[in-house]
Amino acid sequence: QVHLVESGGGFVQAGDSVRLSCVASARIFSDSLPGWFRQAPGKEREFVAVIGWRDAGPLYADSVKGRFTISRDDANNTVVHLPMNKRNPEDTALYYCATTSFSKFGSTSSQSFGAWGGGTQVTVYS
Numbered sequence: 001q002v003h004l005v006e007s008g009g010g011f012v013q014a015g016d017s018v019r020l021s022c023v024a025s026a027r028i029f030s031d032s033l034p035g036w037f038r039q040a041p042g043k044e045r046e047f048v049a050v051i052g053w054r055d056a057g058p059l060y061a062d063s064v065k066g067r068f069t070i071s072r073d074d075a076n077n078t079v080v081h082l083p084m085n086k087r088n089p090e091d092t093a094l095y096y097c098a099t100t101s102f103s104k105f106g107s108t109s110s111q112s113f114g115a116w117g118g119g120t121q122v123t124v125y126s
Contacts (some may be wrong), residue, residue, distance in 0.1 A: 002026045002115050004097045008082075009120035014089060020082040022097030022117060029072055033100050034080040036070065037110060038093035039119075047108035049082065050100065059108065063090070087124045094119040 008020040022034060035050030049070040052058040058070050067086045073079040080097065098113035 002028050004099070004115055004117035006095060006097045006117045006120035009095060009122045011123045011125065012087060014087060014124050014126040016087065017083065017085045018087070018122070020084065020095055020120060020122070022080045024079075028099060028115070029080060033102065033105055034072065035098055035100060035113060036082050037096045037098060037113070039096070040093040045096070045110050047110070048095070050105070050108070051080065053102060053105045056105065059106070061108070084122070089124045089126055092122060092124045094121050
């Protein structure tokens with residue numbers, strides 16, 4: 001069983017940048033597509049971003065487009081990053097790393113994602 005572990009969260013000031021990382025226990029990112037979700041208190045888990053596939057670039061939620069960037073460490077197919085710029089208090093949430101299959105690329109539903117990490121908390125204060 002593959003395990004995903006997120007890191008990089010914490011208390012950060014609005015406008016500052018931080019990078020979340022996800023490390024897999026095996027090289028699954030070469031055989032699947034890693035992505036990020038988040039869940040704010042009292043809200044449903046929502047899609048944030050997923051890595052691109054073939055000629056398609058990464059997908060982003062409208063709320064983070066232009067501010068967050070998902071990237072994969074090609075030299076190490078066990079790591080994926082999510083630099084977060086221009087964060088605001090609405091970005092406060094528990095951020096999860098997850099993977100989806102190539103055949104499900106384009107779906108932003110959490111049901112399309114299989115392996116999940118335990119999450120890393122990001123709290124943005126103004």
